[in-house]
Amino acid sequence: MLTPNEQERYDRQILIREIGQEGQEKLKRSRVIIAGAGGLGSPIALYLTAVGIGMIRVVDHDRVALSNLNRQVLHSEEDVGRKKVDSARTKLRNLNSTVEIQAIGETISEGNVSVLVGDCDAIVDAMDNLPTRYVLNRCAIQKNVPFFHGAVNGFEGRAMTVLPGETACLRCMYRGLVPQEKFPVIGVAPAVIGSIQATEVIKYLVGIGKLLTNRLLVYDGLRMTFSEFRLNKNPKCDHCGSLAKKE
Amino acid sequence: MAVHVHIHTTHRQFTNGLESVAVEGSTVGACLSHLIEQFPGMEKALFAKKDKLLNNVEVYLNHASAYPDELLKAVKDGDDIHLVVMLTGG
Numbered sequence: 001m002l003t004p005n006e007q008e009r010y011d012r013q014i015l016i017r018e019i020g021q022e023g024q025e026k027l028k029r030s031r032v033i034i035a036g037a038g039g040l041g042s043p044i045a046l047y048l049t050a051v052g053i054g055m056i057r058v059v060d061h062d063r064v065a066l067s068n069l070n071r072q073v074l075h076s077e078e079d080v081g082r083k084k085v086d087s088a089r090t091k092l093r094n095l096n097s098t099v100e101i102q103a104i105g106e107t108i109s110e111g112n113v114s115v116l117v118g119d120c121d122a123i124v125d126a127m128d129n130l131p132t133r134y135v136l137n138r139c140a141i142q143k144n145v146p147f148f149h150g151a152v153n154g155f156e157g158r159a160m161t162v163l164p165g166e167t168a169c170l171r172c173m174y175r176g177l178v179p180q181e182k183f184p185v186i187g188v189a190p191a192v193i194g195s196i197q198a199t200e201v202i203k204y205l206v207g208i209g210k211l212l213t214n215r216l217l218v219y220d221g222l223r224m225t226f227s228e229f230r231l232n233k234n235p236k237c238d239h240c241g242s243l244a245k246k247e
Numbered sequence: 248m249a250v251h252v253h254i255h256t257t258h259r260q261f262t263n264g265l266e267s268v269a270v271e272g273s274t275v276g277a278c279l280s281h282l283i284e285q286f287p288g289m290e291k292a293l294f295a296k297k298d299k300l301l302n303n304v305e306v307y308l309n310h311a312s313a314y315p316d317e318l319l320k321a322v323k324d325g326d327d328i329h330l331v332v333m334l335t336g337g
Contacts, residue, residue: 040337128337151334156256158334173314176302183336190337216312218331220256229329230311 002028006098010052023206024052030205031055033117035108035136036126037084038062039185040150042074043194044124044201049092051202055100056092059116060084061107071187108132113139122201125149125170126194130178134239137162137170141240148200150193154184155221157193160212160231161200164240167213172234172241189221248324250278254289255332261288275306276318278328293330303333 002010002024010024030053034045037060048056064072064079064087072084079087085103092101108116108127113135117123123140125148127133133149140147140162147162149170162169196217203209218227235241249269254262262268268285272278276298283290295301298318306317307329313320322328 036337038337126337128335130333130335133335151336153332153334153336154256156334173305173312175300175314178303178333178335180335183334185336222256227329228310229307229331232312232314234314 001025003098006052009096009098013051018208019206023208026206027052027202028054030122031057031118031120032122032124032201032205033057033059033120034124034126035059035132036128037072037074037088038068038126038128039071039152039187039190040194040197041088041126042072043191044126044150044198045074045088045092046095047195047198048124048201049096049099049101051198052096053099053205055102057102057104057116057118057120058085058088058092059104059106059108060088061105071185071190073187073191108135110135114143117143117145120145122204123147124197124201125151126197128183129180131180134171134174138239140164141169141244146204148197148204150190150197152183152185152189152193155186155189157189157219157221159193159196159200159217159219160215161204163211163213166233168231168233169237169240171239172231172237174238186221189219192219192221250322250324250326250328252278252282253327253329255330257332258289258292258330261292262286273321273323274318275308275313275320275322275328278322279318303335305331305333307331 014024032053037058062084064075074091075087083105085105089101089103141164144164150159214231216229252268270278270281306313
């Protein structure tokens with residue numbers, strides 16, 4: 001049940017026919033983990049907090065640096081040196097005190113990912129490296145929890161949604177390790193992609209719309225184009241196919 | 248008629264800024280060889296070694312993933328090949 005305060009707060013989105021009272025209550029009952037409180041994590045966390053998700057768990061091991069502030073809009077100058085999850089918790093609670101915010105300052109690894117994800121209904125990828133994305137992707141498949149992928153570079157970005165067992169996963173086109181380099185980025189790129197990821201999460205939790213499954217959406221901010229590519233589930237995928245390790 | 252190869256932003260420095268290059272060939276691999284004949288700088292941008300694409304290069308044929316064995320996929324006149332670089336930042 002929504003409180004009178006929540007009815008008022010969410011009035012404009014409850015007016016959306018596809019959401020309504022029932023959809024808002026679904027959001028309130030939902031639990032989401034956001035892996036990363038940086039460029040992508042900032043818009044994702046802000047919009048999922050604003051929309052009224054019941055519990056949001058933010059995980060990030062890093063501290064705020066001045067060079068983060070061109071894009072990581074969860075954090076401010078006064079937060080430089082502070083743990084990102086502490087800064088995030090402050091901002092998100094100020095935005096919406098009815099949402100439970102869990103801030104966990106840990107590095108995500110094969111060893112702790114299952115505990116970190118716990119009983120969350122959705123895993124949102126806001127990482128800045130591929131190896132941890134694959135850790136999350138595998139965990140999503142093992143726990144049968146949807147995975148919302150996003151990545152950026154420069155003015156570009158991409159997003160896709162994974163429904164374990166049903167649709168192509170992040171690993172389905174894996175060919176080998178990709179060198180990790182310091183990546184260039186302007187804040188508006190993760191703003192676009194993070195907002196798309198948050199939209200996907202909301203749609204999934206409410207059970208509406210057409211998800212970005214078996215489709216890769218590629219955004220080019222310089223040319224202002226969105227391109228869509230069809231993906232196929234790989235039967236031999238080592239995460240979701242026949243080569244997956246049985247746990 | 249020809250096959251059109253769409254060049255990723257970061258690779259356009261090797262194609263004189265061209266976003267799309269017309270090539271000929273009956274497979275993706277042959278088309279990429281023709282692309283490299285025209286723009287030799289594309290070889291290092293696409294291949295780790297002969298017939299081995301870099302791990303961060305994705306190939307889409309007519310807007311569908313060409314994975315796996317991308318280079319062996321048959322193409323015909325009028326087809327579109329998109330070369331897309333995997334992104335890792337966040």
